[in-house]
Amino acid sequence: MKLYRINALLLKYYYLTVSRIDRLFDIVYWPVIDLFIWGFTGFYIQGLSDVNVLSMLLGGVILWVFVWRSSQDIAVFILEDFWSRNLYHLFSSPIRLSEHLTSIIVMGFIRSLATFVILWPLGILMYSFNILQISPLLVALSVFLLTLFGWAIGLLIAAFLFRYGQRIQIIAWSVTFVLSPFAAIYYPVSALPPWAAKIALALPPAHVFEALRALIYGTPVNVRGLWYAFIASLALFIATAYFLVISFRHSKRTGLLAKGD
Amino acid sequence: MNYIEVRNLVKTFKERGKTLTAVDGISFSAKKGEIFGLLGPNGAGKSTTINILTGLLEKDSGTIKLLGFEPEKNWEYVKNHCNVATAYSWLSDVLTIRQNLKVYARLYGVKNHEQKINELLELFELKEIADRKVVRLSSGENTRTVLCKGLINDPKVLFLDECTVGLDPDIADKTRTLIKDYQKKNDCTILFTSHYMYEVEQLCDRIAFMSEGKIVRIDTSDNLKRMIKKRTVEIAVKKDVGALKNFLKTEGVDVWFGKGNNLRFEVTTEKDKMYKVISKIFHQGFMLSNLHIQGPTLDDIFIKISRKK
Ligand SMILES: Nc1ncnc2c1ncn2[C@@H]1O[C@H](COP(=O)(O)OP(=O)(O)OP(=O)(O)O)[C@@H](O)[C@H]1O
Ligand SMILES: [Mg+2]
Numbered sequence: 001m002k003l004y005r006i007n008a009l010l011l012k013y014y015y016l017t018v019s020r021i022d023r024l025f026d027i028v029y030w031p032v033i034d035l036f037i038w039g040f041t042g043f044y045i046q047g048l049s050d051v052n053v054l055s056m057l058l059g060g061v062i063l064w065v066f067v068w069r070s071s072q073d074i075a076v077f078i079l080e081d082f083w084s085r086n087l088y089h090l091f092s093s094p095i096r097l098s099e100h101l102t103s104i105i106v107m108g109f110i111r112s113l114a115t116f117v118i119l120w121p122l123g124i125l126m127y128s129f130n131i132l133q134i135s136p137l138l139v140a141l142s143v144f145l146l147t148l149f150g151w152a153i154g155l156l157i158a159a160f161l162f163r164y165g166q167r168i169q170i171i172a173w174s175v176t177f178v179l180s181p182f183a184a185i186y187y188p189v190s191a192l193p194p195w196a197a198k199i200a201l202a203l204p205p206a207h208v209f210e211a212l213r214a215l216i217y218g219t220p221v222n223v224r225g226l227w228y229a230f231i232a233s234l235a236l237f238i239a240t241a242y243f244l245v246i247s248f249r250h251s252k253r254t255g256l257l258a259k260g261d
Numbered sequence: 262m263n264y265i266e267v268r269n270l271v272k273t274f275k276e277r278g279k280t281l282t283a284v285d286g287i288s289f290s291a292k293k294g295e296i297f298g299l300l301g302p303n304g305a306g307k308s309t310t311i312n313i314l315t316g317l318l319e320k321d322s323g324t325i326k327l328l329g330f331e332p333e334k335n336w337e338y339v340k341n342h343c344n345v346a347t348a349y350s351w352l353s354d355v356l357t358i359r360q361n362l363k364v365y366a367r368l369y370g371v372k373n374h375e376q377k378i379n380e381l382l383e384l385f386e387l388k389e390i391a392d393r394k395v396v397r398l399s400s401g402e403n404t405r406t407v408l409c410k411g412l413i414n415d416p417k418v419l420f421l422d423e424c425t426v427g428l429d430p431d432i433a434d435k436t437r438t439l440i441k442d443y444q445k446k447n448d449c450t451i452l453f454t455s456h457y458m459y460e461v462e463q464l465c466d467r468i469a470f471m472s473e474g475k476i477v478r479i480d481t482s483d484n485l486k487r488m489i490k491k492r493t494v495e496i497a498v499k500k501d502v503g504a505l506k507n508f509l510k511t512e513g514v515d516v517w518f519g520k521g522n523n524l525r526f527e528v529t530t531e532k533d534k535m536y537k538v539i540s541k542i543f544h545q546g547f548m549l550s551n552l553h554i555q556g557p558t559l560d561d562i563f564i565k566i567s568r569k570k
Contacts, residue, residue: 008367012353015360019394084354084395088347089410092315093368094340252319255274258312260350 001099009095009103013077017111026069026076031115032122034061038186039127055216058129060185060209063142065115067183067205068176070150073108074101075157075172082166085260097248101158105151112147134215141226142208148233149204153179155240163247165256184209204229204236262329264418264450265291265314270323272309283309285474286323291467293417294448296441298455298465300559302567305471307454308347311420314452315345327418341369343418346411348404348426354396358387358406361395362413369414381409384439386432400427408436412443419444419451425460437463458559468559470566477566482559489557489565492535496542497523497551505547512538523551 017023038061042054081087090100123129131139157172182196183205189197200206207225214221251257272284284306291297299307312318314325316332325332332339352361359378366374382388385405390398395406404427411419421440425433437460444451455461461468462482469479478485498505502524509516509526516526535554542549 002370004370005368008364011367012356012360012364015356015364016353019357019360020355080353080355085351086353088317088350089345089352089365089407092317092343092345093365094337094370095368249319252317255309255312255318258308258317 001096001102002094005095005099006103006106009100010107013103013107016077016080017107023076026072027111027114028118031061031065031119035119035122035126039123039129043127052216054127055129055134056213057186058123058127059131059134059212059216062116062119062123062131063139063146063208063212064180064183064185064205065119066112066143066146067150067153067179069112069115070105070108070147071153071157071176072172073111074104074151074154075161075169077104077107078158078161079166079169079172082161082169082260087257087260091257097245101155101244105154108150108154109147116143134212138211138215138221142212145208145226145229145233146205148237149229152233152236152240155237155244159240159244159247162244162251162256179203179205182206188213202232204233262293263290263326264293264295264328265289265297265452266324266326267310267314268324270310270313270325271321272306272313272318273321282474284313284320287469287471287474287476289469289476289479291450291452293450294444295467296444296451296453296465298453298461298468299471300454300461300468300563301471302563304473306474307471308422310471311345311422311452311454315343315420316340341414342416343420344369344411344414344416345420345422346407346424347422348400348407348424349422350407351403352395352406352410355394357392357394358382358398358409359391361406362409365410366413371414374413377413378409381412385409385436401429401432404428405432405436408439415447415449417447417449419449421451421453421455423454423456425455425457433457433460440464458563462559470562472567485562486557486559489561491557491561493525493555494535494539495523495525495551495553495555496549497521499548499550501547505542508542508545508547509538512541514538 017027035058038057039054042057045053081090120131123131153175157175160168160171182200182203184192184200185205189200189206189210192200207222207229211221211226267290268288269286270284270288271282271286274281274283287306287310289297299310301307309318313320314327327339328342330339353364356364359382362378362381363374366378371377379388382391385408387402387405387409390402395403398406404424408424411421411424425436428436440451441464443449453461453465465482467479467481468485470477470485496505505524506516514526516524539552
């Protein structure tokens, strides 16, 4: 791995972010809309009961960004190269797959942080909700765990893209939405029917959001759950990275890199 | 020293259970400073060969050496000193020309890249539009942008796969001159494919003729042209076209009528016969107003080889 090549691609993704309105929307528009919707919903429900719904919903919105951006940025930045038939030049250059992915992952993380930096003060301003007041340590830990999980999902999408080409791009767009009901972002796992609860507990994010809720409600945090989230995310990350390497080699045999589809 | 060396290269594709052999055991080599042409009909396997050499495709079997090294073993060195351009691909289309070149200059670890980029933009007459997004470029402008990228690292081995498609005659001519000048200055090796025969003739030192994944023949364009003995002669006379036609018939050559007083005839045997016929025409006292002799072109060779299967 060479740092200057990673930097070269970071520069490219920076240009992509600032010159394409969609890529800016990813960072600002959709997350802010989400914050508004869930913020006002929380406000309304809070008036009906005395549960601290608002913190729960807003905490969920702000932290889910890390899964969403980390996974989707990997997919979208790879798709951008498919769309402009640019894989040809990219992979005939000295770039290695590991450098390519590192730069995408780093850029995705920077973009998640950018969203965080927007949503955090906005939460304080609009709803007097300061996420860091819950527990800076847990927030940092959640960010880490959710990002790791997001990367694993992102690598999985990337693997599918290199294997099947851009015809599966619908998966890239929808996978975080499909996962979100099982992440128990806005409600506790206990609110899910038994079959869905099983799926939720098998996936890492639900454990993170359960811990967040425990802190908000002042109940004990399930540390084992967090450990599970870490080990499961790491295992998933390693497995999807391996799958990606295999898919990438497959794409060199089928000619996907040369033809772009 | 051979900068490109290919031995028994094989590449197959599998599609719906069928196996297609795109490259069928080809071998060739190109020396340092040589421009080597790959010619052949559509689907012959030229691009596939180049894609394997640039590392975009994995070969089935055979060996490759670039700059004296097997690419897998000296990956970094080989990649840093090779580059490729083709009109059928684009750089990132939402980035400007300059932004793209900055990214690729960094990828190839180019020193002084601002200066290098400005030089290339100047050379390819792109300076004025350097800050335009690639998506807005005309196809000729895109082609030149891709060529700039191809030269960004001063490659020692350059792959040019139909890199002049879509250029207007003036720019195409300038581009060929640029390629030739660059090649002379840097003594680099170029593997060149094109369907424009005059271009191949003008640029390439040697040509490998591919057909159905195999190399049929490797030679210089002059030697290749010796495969065809035909000469075409075009004659215009001031009067007596009919008489000239009859006279040529008695000499046993095929004649076509052109427009007005023009005649075209083809001599398919030796050069000597052509000269004999022409001198006889003079002796008969015909008043010529134009005489044009045309030898075989690379197009003729191309057609002859591709149809002989
Ligand atoms: N990725 C691929 N999958 C399946 N078949 C392929 C693939 N790439 C090329 N082929 C087939 O391999 C053969 C050689 O293709 P190639 O692109 O090398 O031809 P070419 O000589 O460059 O032709 P052209 O002059 O049209 O560019 C063709 O029959 C083509 O259809
Ligand atoms: Mg081709």
